[in-house]
Amino acid sequence: MSGAELPARRDEAAPEAFTAGPAPPTGSAPPARSSVHASSGKRLGSARPRQEAPTDLRLVPPALAAWGTAALALDASPGWVLGIVAGCLAAVALLPLTRRAGWASWSRASAAAVLLCVAAAAASAGLHGADLRRGPVPGLAREYATVTAEVEITSDPRLTRPKVRGDHVAPTAVLIDADVRRVQEAGGATVVTRTPVLLIVDVESAGRVAEGGRSAPAGGATGAVGDGRPVPATGSAGDGRQTALRPVRSPWLGLLPSTRLRVGARLAPAMTGGDRVAAVLRVRGEAEPEVVGEPSAAQRLAGRLRAGLREATDGLPADARALLPGLVVGDTSRITPELEEAFKETDLTHTLAVSGANFTILLALLLGPPGLAQHVERRGLAPRLGVSLRATAVLGGVLSLGFVVVCRPDPSVLRAAACGAVALLALATGRRRSLIPALATAVLLLVLYDPWLARSYGFLLSVVATGALLTLAPRWSAGLRRRGVPPRLAEALAAAAAAQALCAPVVAVLSARVSLVAVPCNLIAEFAIAPATVLGFAALATAPMAMPVAKALAWCAHWPTEWIAEVARTGAALPGAGVDWPGSWAGAALLAAVTPAVLLVGRRLLGHPWWCGVCGLVLVLVVVQPPPLTRVVTGWPPPGWRLVMCDVGQGDAMVLAAGEGSGVVVDAGPDPQLVDHCLRSLGITRIPLVVLTHFHADHVAGLPGVLRGRAVGAIETTGFEEPADQAAFVRRQAAARRVPVRRAAAGEQRRTGELSWQVVWPPPSQPPTPPPGSHPHLLPAHPAPEGPNDASVAMLVRSSGLRLLLLGDLEPPAQRALARSPAAEALESVDVLKVAHHGSAYQDPGLIRRAAPRLALISCGADNRYGHPAPGTVAALRAGGAAVLRTDRDGALAVVGGGGELRVARD
Template structure:
């Protein structure tokens, strides 16, 4: 299966996702399909009953919202379109990369067998049916179907014909990746000059920590090659889908991005990302390009290393200046770009969260969403809100035509009846609204899904035909797969269909069950929708993230109240920005309140210690989770009928998620009472915490991951930090700073005076400035105390001394004392600086210590004289499991143990805490 767009980032690195936007619970797509609900039974029956409309019986489901009516009152579900849709889906997924002869064979067999079945049915239709009046009552049509005469054959024929159509479409789309000159040139790793037409917005790869540095980001563009010049000078016209990776130079400052908001706004930053490039210079020009723009690039063609996606080759553009534009974007795209640019301008003055989220809610522009907020949305399964899925379009349709359940009634609500627009004219205007939605939000898969479902709803309004919800969903799946077979391998498409199906089948029943247990209708429908979508989508999400969220349902439930106002006000801002910017800014300010509420929900949910559990990230794990979900649902039905047991289960669940520190300490023993020092398990990086009183601690280094740093500090109960010491500016020591600062009172940040790498030093200053935290420099000889904790800076020497050879040798080195225990923190000092430390005046302070934080993750670069001089009783090594650097080195471990030290390492022991006093040192592991 094809993973979501983020996997193109992975292709750019190796040539994540494995990140982007699989909308795990997209309830709105179901609401899109809900527009195809039957024309109100009251109106239809009124036309058929001779007694007139006043005497027409009204079906209860016709006047109720989705999920409000008892599902069994609506009769059996029409499932005839489901098998053809599933057949087309499966066939497209299997034949996209199949050989041509296999595709032709599948198409031929399906057509022949399907046609034969239809002909056989036609022949049987002319066979006279004997009159059995003399023998008994005449059988009706339903009985004939039950006896299996014509309809099963028609159904099988429909399945085969749809499979044939899907195979033909998939075969043609798949052939685009193999035929023509571009794939051949990619296999030769040839350097080419190509004219490419952009088919998506430019976006940046996610900043990624690679050891002590942040891997450089690049601009990614989906495009089609229209003209290629081979190395021998031959020019060929072609049409091949490619991924363009531009290693352009960045501007002076800004943030990284996952997706750039094109349309004259080159600043596309993920504010708060370490070392994230800005939007100026060449990169900013690339990021400002619009879809349908044609540019000429000189690039190296390489094969696509990630299969299952619509990429015939990868074109790597290495610098070379700004793009050479051959043809400007179309007028429609330029207009849409101006709208998106106006939205960004209108949100410029808002706080960081609203500024980041509003463009995402409206047009899917996530370029300003910082990494930590994006991770919070993933941890709480709220990413579908940023995917421009059916949620946005459904809200617009509901605003215009009214709630789907009432859209075809005389009592219909919405703007259309208030403006006096007739019913069928409403469908036409809705169609124009659908087209505009697709253009402005770009024809991405999630947008096409929403538009397809919405179009079915509008067709139902225009024709007045009564359709059930499941056939509408099946029709949307069938049409989308035939139009774009690559959706058959899209996890986002799978999740959207699963969520929609759950909302159409499970949610009404669960809502009715909750209402029978005296839950009010509104909360019952919302809770049933969130729970049903999560239940069916969780196994697939587990495959993608290897984690199961325990807070997804409550977070989606709480966010639902803010989604509609944020989206409606956001679209109003988009529409008014080109003509009245002050009004647009006022609307954006109003929208910032619900947007901020959603951000707070995501951060709060993700910060819960029990927000999620790790799970096998494969299809076996998905099957296991599906079984667990069924068991939980069945058990939940029994528990809900017993209030006391239900209340007890709810309390247990809350305790598991919240994990109050006193209870956690009582059960797990972590952190141990009276702990003095703690080394967090943050992977390949460093974070050390020095206890300074109840809920107070000095933090030395922040590690590479904000989430891991925040999780460790929460487990330790740290809420106040008088000082954060960053030993040096390598990414594995500073990139997690946002997690350290999150929701904590911080007095100051102290750093080394050697400000390299420059981009990460700037990142630290931006983080401090955003929170108004002063930044100071550590110099040898400084002494500080807080509570019972005191420390002395031993290194680096004053700036008048010799310049260090690199960031590692400029690491802040501290000798810490607490309750008689001594701890030596060496940062990442290498042998040259270690020997200089031994010769410095600070060496007088050294002597034997109780605990040493081994330099540079236990690498082989250690000075044996320093190890012998400090003679630690306990050596702590912060290191990531299965790291690529061979840390810790066997020679370093042997030297430490030879000196009598007990060695503990985070990759094997997890987080480590030291407690007790000099006479009785105790060690605990998390």
């Protein structure tokens, strides 16, 4: 139905327009549209594709040309940019001459549109790219100058994610995108400029922050963070859920976009190229931010709304408290790394970022179902309130603007708002348009307005997913309906599959992984997204006026929100939830080539139900990976394994077999995901004891992954609680799961099933009482530990006749003291030695000779910056007759044996 055939306002269409007339005689002109509609039995007829004109693709080439030009021209020199613009304009001027060459008028118009869009995109990108090069800031950054700058905040403050570097967690900092408006070098003049920078505020300046890199929500109203109200601490509970709250006071995290600050800082060059940051502005010291310009009224209103939503969700269960603000306004500050990883594994991350889906739900409330937006039968709030189409379009425009301000101008938000604005313009003018031209127009306008979006993966994923929903999904849905699938299920399945098929290559570039559970997880979660979003927006709108009502609405919203979180966790916990894939554009191209082949095979299989069932069963088995079947197929874990050294990178994590589905875990490694994967591959569901040899991050940071979904009896640690922050982290994790924590000391002996062990280090904190008749000076001297490594818990383990010595990270002073301790005789001629400190060069030769292991195992990360294991250590072990294996080259290692037999299996 073309726009020319519609009245300006369909509300006022004459009734006779829908009256059926007699059938035209054979050979006459085609029946009128009204007759077609009447024959359908509906006032406007059935929504069939044949009633619509072909998809209008004329704007697609100009949009794609502008997108590509913007991405390339951001780094181009001014000369190249001027050349591109001049060349395109000259080509447009020469187009009239092509009439003689036989070019059709539509061809000349299309070429002119592409050339003009390329010129406009090059000019816009050139100007934006020049912002990174002009003014004094880039030069001062190359000199690492200390300056006083006035900056305007352009984003919500956020905290860096925690990263384990060696044996410690990297310091947390507050990151803020900003524009330098004035800059003054020490002793110099003040220069007015406008240069984008990244403001980094050291954690000491940001106040106390929640452990793990998350803190109070960013972008709250003034005082929303600085008032010290409790916010979730990072590091999830053992099951991955947030439970512990502690107060955070951070004035930097409470700043709103458009706020102006005066800071004394040091400039440095940008850490990575190709981004919109001209320099890094590092703020040090304990001073609070000096505000010289208050945020705009719109940002203050948005801050109050966002803070109100957070307050309304404060009393909800942990997952709903974290997810609901993310679903509604994109506030992900409460989401733990573990929950975020689960959403990544299941390709549900798009639900954590406000996107077109949220905006579509809002427009559907206002306009009704999209298919009826211009019809008399509209069922949204606007027609029920008697609002005309054009007034509805105006209200939609206001809603679009508010949506962008409250949810922040992220790529997906801008794309959704731009698409909505184009559609609303068509609605106001009474002209019906396909959504493909709307999407192309949105892309064109956005890359001209902000060329940096052309390099944004988020923007790319948003556009690709929308394109999939507009092109592939309707066809796939129709195909499924023809095969007997119910309409609602067909639409949901087609939408999830289409979006996954087109977005998977881009996701593979970012994560080097392809999810096998993305489609079912998105399909199951889809039914909860709409009610959670609607109720969340209702809570957002009512919070400033009636907080009890907002809390009631948030409480209603927590049910679907918890459902979404449970879907993500369940999907991510499946052993075969994803497969590794090359994380490059070559890998993306390979996946893009494989996907059509898979779809073609799937289409052929739809006609053979039995083959469909077989393939479905195989896919389920690949994803679920039942332990008995996995052991038969892969040989892992090997039958009769006694110890497994997990491959967790640069860190330690070991499992001692303690019965079917049970194991004692010694250290947790640096990454919860890696140790969790190792335990799942072994089928470990019960852990009588977790031994943390010492509190360095490469041994304890993975503790949430050990505790996740498993019954844990106790945690045993060293008595030397340094580093203090990691010791506190362990205690919080244990308290959240109500797992007792106790200290290990030399002399302790324990047994579970066929597994027994003796703690041989560290000695008791108090010197032993001399036996009667003995001389105190003859007792072994136990020097005070010089650091956490020398306080490591060392264990002598016995399992099915094998003797295993686990040395933690003991260094030579403690190793020599251990060799002189009462337990020294028991350490002679062990079967397996877990080499201390990842095989570093600091080893005591005497202890190695005394232990004389048959097998030496070293846990270290590939290409680690410490040079572990040291060649000298490996040589000394081999010289003593030991076979040496290491996780960086051999992967996870399983020790199998008993009764004198000893062998090793690799994963």
